[in-house]
Amino acid sequence: MTAVLEARGLGKRYGRLWALADCTLSIPPGHVAGLVGPNGAGKTTLLHMAVGLLQPTSGTIEVLGGQPAAGPAQLARVGFLAQDAPTYAGLSVADHLRLGAHLNPGWDARLAHDRIEALDLNPGQRAGKLSGGERAQLALTLAVAKRPELLILDEPVASLDPLARREFLQDLMEAVAEQQVSVVLSSHLVADLERVCDYLIVLTTGRVQVAGEVEDLLATHHLLTGPRRDPATLPASQHVISASHTDRQTTLLVRTDAPIHDPAWTVSQVGMEDLVLAYMSQAAGSRGRKPALEAQR
Amino acid sequence: MIWLTWRQFRAQAWAALAVLAVIAIAFGVTGPHLAYLYDASGIPACHAHGDCATLATNFVNELKGLDAVVWFVSIGVLYLAPGLIGVFWGAPLVTRELEAGTFRLAWNQSVTRTRWIAVKLALVGLAAMAAVGLFSLMIAWWASPIDRATGLAASRNGASSVNRLAPLLFGASGVAPIGYAAFAFALGVTAGIVIRRTVPAMAITLAVFAAVQIVMPNWVRPHLITPAHVTTALNTANISQLSTDNNGQMTVTAAVHIPGAWVLSNQTINAAGQAFTGPATKACLSQTASIRACNASLGRLHLRQLVTYQPASRYWAFQWHETAIFLAVALLLAGFCVWWIRRRLS
Numbered sequence: 001m002t003a004v005l006e007a008r009g010l011g012k013r014y015g016r017l018w019a020l021a022d023c024t025l026s027i028p029p030g031h032v033a034g035l036v037g038p039n040g041a042g043k044t045t046l047l048h049m050a051v052g053l054l055q056p057t058s059g060t061i062e063v064l065g066g067q068p069a070a071g072p073a074q075l076a077r078v079g080f081l082a083q084d085a086p087t088y089a090g091l092s093v094a095d096h097l098r099l100g101a102h103l104n105p106g107w108d109a110r111l112a113h114d115r116i117e118a119l120d121l122n123p124g125q126r127a128g129k130l131s132g133g134e135r136a137q138l139a140l141t142l143a144v145a146k147r148p149e150l151l152i153l154d155e156p157v158a159s160l161d162p163l164a165r166r167e168f169l170q171d172l173m174e175a176v177a178e179q180q181v182s183v184v185l186s187s188h189l190v191a192d193l194e195r196v197c198d199y200l201i202v203l204t205t206g207r208v209q210v211a212g213e214v215e216d217l218l219a220t221h222h223l224l225t226g227p228r229r230d231p232a233t234l235p236a237s238q239h240v241i242s243a244s245h246t247d248r249q250t251t252l253l254v255r256t257d258a259p260i261h262d263p264a265w266t267v268s269q270v271g272m273e274d275l276v277l278a279y280m281s282q283a284a285g286s287r288g289r290k291p292a293l294e295a296q297r
Numbered sequence: 298m299i300w301l302t303w304r305q306f307r308a309q310a311w312a313a314l315a316v317l318a319v320i321a322i323a324f325g326v327t328g329p330h331l332a333y334l335y336d337a338s339g340i341p342a343c344h345a346h347g348d349c350a351t352l353a354t355n356f357v358n359e360l361k362g363l364d365a366v367v368w369f370v371s372i373g374v375l376y377l378a379p380g381l382i383g384v385f386w387g388a389p390l391v392t393r394e395l396e397a398g399t400f401r402l403a404w405n406q407s408v409t410r411t412r413w414i415a416v417k418l419a420l421v422g423l424a425a426m427a428a429v430g431l432f433s434l435m436i437a438w439w440a441s442p443i444d445r446a447t448g449l450a451a452s453r454n455g456a457s458s459v460n461r462l463a464p465l466l467f468g469a470s471g472v473a474p475i476g477y478a479a480f481a482f483a484l485g486v487t488a489g490i491v492i493r494r495t496v497p498a499m500a501i502t503l504a505v506f507a508a509v510q511i512v513m514p515n516w517v518r519p520h521l522i523t524p525a526h527v528t529t530a531l532n533t534a535n536i537s538q539l540s541t542d543n544n545g546q547m548t549v550t551a552a553v554h555i556p557g558a559w560v561l562s563n564q565t566i567n568a569a570g571q572a573f574t575g576p577a578t579k580a581c582l583s584q585t586a587s588i589r590a591c592n593a594s595l596g597r598l599h600l601r602q603l604v605t606y607q608p609a610s611r612y613w614a615f616q617w618h619e620t621a622i623f624l625a626v627a628l629l630l631a632g633f634c635v636w637w638i639r640r641r642l643s
Contacts, residue, residue, distance in 0.1 A: 045519065051402075051405055053401060053404060053405075069404070069405075069409070069410075071409060072407050072408060072409055072412075073407075075405065075406065075407045075408065075409065078405070079405070080401070080405040082398060082400060082401035082405075085400045086401050086402045087399070087402065088305070088397075088399055088402075089397065089433035090305075091304065091305075095304060098300065098304075099300075099301050099304070099406070100406070102298070102300040102301060102314070103298065103301065103403075103406035103407060103408045104407045105407055106338055139402065142402070143405075146406070146407065149583060288464035
């Protein structure tokens, strides 16, 4: 099966700064993939390259096996909801649906209409007068009703309050279940993704730290607690993601495919949030921030 | 895409139509009176009497009240219209999408950006040309008595002849305004997509368009067609300007009688063919001698008058030349816009 998103050595440079560097990634179809990373990690850059809003500086990216935004057919296969859900402030909700119908050959008018009704949006209302949540829903409706094979959502819930956030994600999941589309959505909050994603990509400082199915990631990452010990003495099959030490105790987050037999360790399950945070702080450490902190101690 | 473009452009289109309607009403109300004045002026029968120049000059000079106001205002508005189109239709066409982020919505529908910008450019650009063209047509109808009169009137001195071929009226008549509108619109869009911000793009558009409107009639248009020259013996009865200075030099200018012509230069030359700058004749320097004596002394110098001009018959040739130039530049700019949207804006 063709990957929904396949990036090889992908990079984007703005002036001297690489917003995304050497990104190699393959997201299999049929997932709700979460792209998580701190602000400025390159999430939006990656997604914009996936929908053809940006051209890569280096490397290649293919979406559903095609060049992003290469033509009307490719555009029709990918639905995109940009950050802050842009809509035409002067156009009414009904105008937006008409826009969708005129610009998309695969437009599902019934689906769009039903969604607007279910969301209780007034079709005559101007989009500029809608609340942030309603606007996001309207933009999602446009993206969903064109019946794409892949839905790409850039920080869809970032500007929403917690209740609207929950409703939006619930609604998204319903749409996904009904239409069986693949989804790639980004967020800087793990909690948002935990609820909906079954595939996870951690992106920090322009690089992919880890990517894989959530189930696999959780099965191969373990939290080890035991007497203080140098992480360098661990078996080669265990990769240390993060380590913290007290005077007598060491806590490690390791990734390994093999079971852990060392009786000195207490092995416990790791949650998605801890996992993401571990990768994020690892990336921060590799940039040299952590040694500076240690020196202060 | 046509639907979306129209939906976004509709309010501006109605505004333009409303302006055209107001102008049409003003023309409709004052037009018959102007035609009546023309008929009553005696110009229609002037060829039989040979007094066309005088009657026509009187007719133009005696235009006043509502007719004069409507004439000046409509010409002013027709000159402004392309600039306003460039500023308010052209510059924001893409920038407001960039500023509001809605291009991310538009460019992710199943329509390529090339088509998106091409339809916008074509539809709004054609509307701009149609609006200005209609306006020019209405002025041509309303002002036809004035155009006929100015075509017959003699200019008193070379530089400021007022007729439809001369710079003051040329750009507000015929088909040239259509070219201006297309150019100003394309210029606005181009400034918008390069600068990416509406207000600076508007300012640049206005500045560049105004500069082009100054450069074109003064330095480019006179050379589009090689001017005609005519040399005649200086008729001292037609002298309109005469000045002497303390060094004993003098300059003489005689009026030009070429009806409807755009006079580019009007020189007085001596028998050797050089510009006449003196020396001043005694009769003209003298405080006591009469003007007649001065004129008579000039007559003895055998001066000639060299006029460089564009004849009235070239009006449409100039109109088409000018329109073609502006349309060509507009097309180039439009092509650049499409290229830029495809390649650079990402």
